[in-house]
Amino acid sequence: MKLGANLSFAIKRWLGGDRLAKVVKEDLGLDHAQFTWDLVDPWWPSAERDRIARDYAAGFKAASVTIESNFGGLASYTYNHFLAPTPELRALGKEHFKRAIDMTAAMEVPTAGMPFGPYSADDALDPRRREDIYREALEALVDLSRHARKSGLTSLMIEPVPLATEFPSSAADSLKLMKDLDGATDIPVRLMVDWGHALFTPLFKEDADMDLWMRICGDYIGAFHIQQTDGLLDRHWNFTRDGIVTPEILADFWKRHKLTDQTYLLEIIYPFEETDDFVLEDMKKAVRLLRQAA
Amino acid sequence: MKLGANLSFAIKRWLGGDRLAKVVKEDLGLDHAQFTWDLVDPWWPSAERDRIARDYAAGFKAASVTIESNFGGLASYTYNHFLAPTPELRALGKEHFKRAIDMTAAMEVPTAGMPFGPYSADDALDPRRREDIYREALEALVDLSRHARKSGLTSLMIEPVPLATEFPSSAADSLKLMKDLDGATDIPVRLMVDWGHALFTPLFKEDADMDLWMRICGDYIGAFHIQQTDGLLDRHWNFTRDGIVTPEILADFWKRHKLTDQTYLLEIIYPFEETDDFVLEDMKKAVRLLRQAA
Incomplete structure (x- = not known):
């Protein structure tokens, strides 16, 4: 299986391109990574933001670790973005992704992504509002695809998320989004599917099944x-x-579906209270377990 | 006891001044709140940011709920800010707090606060770097106190946090910070002490004791x-x-220390996957339990 790390495990701890690339390459032995906006905030003033982001890109390049994509993390996940209740908040969501795309371009990374965001509690219960x-x-995403190209x-x-108040959440939602965008965007939009989201049983019940996601x-x-999970919350535990x-299970799935390019990106979110030593050792152990199974 | 709510419980769910003030005043029966930057990001362009922030201020004012302070939440807690490893990142931390102060002023709220941020894993182990x-x-905080005034x-x-890699974490650290700032700032700097942080036993051991915090x-x-906690992680569970x-315990502490003004701000952080109905009912139940004990 093609293994990589989303860099969420490192936030606040190992900062700067050379330092973090060393952790990924030497300590974890990985050649693929997904950058997280929890390391560089797309809202930072663009000159400083891009200088800091480029330092990560350079450090990873020097260490021969490919940054495949740039992704929203915890901070981005805190706001409503594209599905917010007011036009003003939705415009800020669009601007947030646009700024993230600019940062991605500055890093010469080919792909940027995030969840669409949640509806407010009230809008989530109103089918007409949801649709509008x-x-x-x-439309915003079509516009942004032009800017991205x-x-x-x-x-x-x-990225689909395990909440009925967001969109897309289910595999069927995700297919609908893909069909609605097909041919309309200047560059393809793809799904980042999180195993722990897809296997969230309180929402998906018997459809909490990765083979079903592959079929649909x-x-x-x-x-x-x-990520490791008990299926009851979006845990982002390690293996x-x-x-x-x-x-x-991951290795069997990879083989059965004859996957080749769709990297398994370890997205582990540690409590901030965990010590740096613990996090590093735990990440090493998990990569070893995944390598053994592959 | 003087009870209020940090608005973290509401993020993504109940947005806009009137709507959220209704939850706080009518559903929870509270007259005091602490605004969270997870509702309005200090980094948003200032015109839109302040317009959205003022809408919260107006809604809460109309509902006679006092916003006592404005505080950093999950998104802000994701970055290193004042204790980051590079001058450029530290300048961004200062700018972040400055922008939050501007938003606080726009809302006519008297106080803004946040944790100082973490040292990187490497700096945390280097006493000289920590001190510098x-x-x-x-100095940054003294500057910002001038801007805030x-x-x-x-x-x-x-806000002290339960990590040896951040500062302040212990009661002794917190006292040191207060003494170092005493007389130097244009307006007072005070501590926001979180019960769940102070009672974090893996770090504080026998000093995980709120009476000790009061003494020191x-x-x-x-x-x-x-917040409710098991003392093993920074849980932010509800009561x-x-x-x-x-x-x-909270009521007894309030009485024994003859507290009057230092509001108990319920800071409950729900998994995003919890339903809106659950969160609202759970918040109501917790406020009832706290009122009964008072």
């Missing part, structure tokens, strides 16, 4: 976030913990 | 974050769950 806001979000990106990504929208999946995703 | 960066952070704020706040730095505590903080 969704239509607007599609001009900036040198080759694809965008949207497998053609559109650009890459996977992998050193017991749960319903084992390295063996 | 800390000195710079003090000019903007109409009457105090700033710093009680004079400087501006208000408290309250509907069992843990080491009970409403009775």
